[in-house]
Amino acid sequence: MITEFTPYAALTGGALIGIASVLLMLFHGRIMGATGILAGAIFPSGARDWSWRVMILLGMVSAPLAYLLFAGRFPPVQPVASVPWQVIGGFLVGLGVTIGSGCTSGHGVCGMARLSKRSIAATLTFMASTALTVYVMRHVLGG
Amino acid sequence: MRLISAYIIGLVFGLGIAISGMGNPAKVVNFFDVAGTWDPSLAFVMAGALGITFIGYRLVLARPRPLQEDRFYLPASRVIDARLLGGAVIFGIGWGISGFCPGGALPVIGTFNAEVLIFIAAMLAGILTARLILKRREQALAARSAA
Numbered sequence: 001m002i003t004e005f006t007p008y009a010a011l012t013g014g015a016l017i018g019i020a021s022v023l024l025m026l027f028h029g030r031i032m033g034a035t036g037i038l039a040g041a042i043f044p045s046g047a048r049d050w051s052w053r054v055m056i057l058l059g060m061v062s063a064p065l066a067y068l069l070f071a072g073r074f075p076p077v078q079p080v081a082s083v084p085w086q087v088i089g090g091f092l093v094g095l096g097v098t099i100g101s102g103c104t105s106g107h108g109v110c111g112m113a114r115l116s117k118r119s120i121a122a123t124l125t126f127m128a129s130t131a132l133t134v135y136v137m138r139h140v141l142g143g
Numbered sequence: 144m145r146l147i148s149a150y151i152i153g154l155v156f157g158l159g160i161a162i163s164g165m166g167n168p169a170k171v172v173n174f175f176d177v178a179g180t181w182d183p184s185l186a187f188v189m190a191g192a193l194g195i196t197f198i199g200y201r202l203v204l205a206r207p208r209p210l211q212e213d214r215f216y217l218p219a220s221r222v223i224d225a226r227l228l229g230g231a232v233i234f235g236i237g238w239g240i241s242g243f244c245p246g247g248a249l250p251v252i253g254t255f256n257a258e259v260l261i262f263i264a265a266m267l268a269g270i271l272t273a274r275l276i277l278k279r280r281e282q283a284l285a286a287r288s289a290a
Contacts, residue, residue, distance in 0.1 A: 003170045003182045010184040013163020014191025017246075020156035021192070022199030027148045029209035029216050032156065034246035039270060052149040057249065059153020064253035066154060067161045075161035077251055078169035079258035080242045089241025090262040092233050094269020097245055099277065100230020101220070104165075104238075105156075105246035107231075108189065111218070113196035121223045122231040127175075129235025134175040137240060 001078060021110055028052060033106020035097040100126070145211045157250035163188040166251040168242025168258075175239065237269075 021032035030037075037053050044050035067075050081089055097103040100122055102111065107126075111119020164170040164184055174185035208214055238244050243251070243262045251259040 001169045001173070002180045003164075003167070003173045003184075005182055006164060006184050007187045010163050010187035011191040013159045013161070013165065014188035014193075015195050016155050016159030016162065017165075017188070017192040018159075018195025018199065020152050020159060021196045022203060023148070023152050023155070025200060025209065025215070026203045026206075027152070027210045028145075029212040029214060031216070031218065032152075034244075034249055038245060038249065042267075042270070043274075051146055055146045055149035056153035056156070059150040059155075060157035060160075060250040061153075061253040063154055063157025063161050063250045066158060074254045075251075076164075076167050077254055077256045077259065078167055079256070080168045080172050081240055081258070083258075083261060085240050086258055086261045087265040089237045089239075089243070090265025091269040091272070092237030093241065093243065093245065093262075094237075094266035094271075095273045096230045096232070096234025096237055096269075098230070098270050098273030100227050100234055101218075103234060103246060104244045109192045109196055110200075113193055113200050114217070116218070116221075118218075118221060118223055118227060122227055125228050125231035126235035126238065129232045130239040131175040131177075131235075133236045133239025134172050135178060138172075138176055138179055 001080065003078070017105070017109060021105075021113070024056075031106055031110045033102050033110060035101075035103045035106055039098065096126070148211065156246070157253070159192070160247055160250045163191075165244070165247040171244070171247065172239070172242040 024030050024032045037056050040049060041053040041057055044053075064074050079086070100107075102119065102122060107119040107122040112123055160166045165188055170182055170184060173180050173182035203209075204215065241262055243259065245266065248259050248262055248266070252263060
């Protein structure tokens with residue numbers, strides 16, 4: 001499936017992700033990692049630590065509606081995996097980000113911006129793993 | 144105020160995901176498909192996010208404390224071990240299969256797309272399983288060091 005190259009939207013969206021990461025550190029002193037925020041919302045360590053996480057998640061989930069108000073349509077979502085593959089992929093993502101303590105936002109953006117060697121190692125590893133998986137799925141298995 | 148700021152930050156993050164295309168599996172997978180229908184857009188997402196965060200963190204972390212908490216909560220671990228890299232490899236396989244990463248998928252829940260709901264349910268199962276495995280491993284290590 002071909003997708004259009006959208007450098008300006010990508011840069012703008014990326015800048016907003018960066019702004020959210022900086023604001024979360026400025027106001028709450030926390031890393032903007034989707035994995036960590038979600039895990040702390042499901043397994044709270046206390047009421048005060050739970051409520052801000054839930055509000056972040058609510059803000060995230062309401063973003064498509066805000067997008068709809070401005071753009072007149074929901075942001076495009078074109079799935080690439082059938083339901084069984086979606087289940088396998090989702091399970092592996094949940095497993096991997098919990099074992100590896102972070103995902104694209106936590107390690108890839110926040111950790112790399114802190115020049116954390118741990119996050120740089122994790123990011124290079126999962127980028128390579130993702131690229132190899134995409135190659136196998138598309139060009140070997142032909143899914 | 145603390146909760147309002149959290150909501151707005153989540154909204155800004157989610158809009159960033161929506162506008163950038165990080166919540167669209169076809170775009171994500173095409174970024175990695177250099178041998179096929181390559182779409183380099185995601186490099187621009189990372190450039191925008193990293194550029195702002197790199198500069199912003201330097202300004203914010205120079206402050207004595209955040210505005211609404213008494214300290215910064217920064218990850219303490221510095222070890223690069225098998226757990227970190229193994230987890231990253233597993234995450235990458237899942238990301239490559241589905242095209243959704245956690246930060247990309249969570250805001251997309253708001254579109255009520257059926258695939259993302261299936262992905263999120265499976266991801267939650269993966270998170271629970273990993274926590275059980277990690278807890279078992281911790282208990283086994285504790286038992287071994289006690290013996």
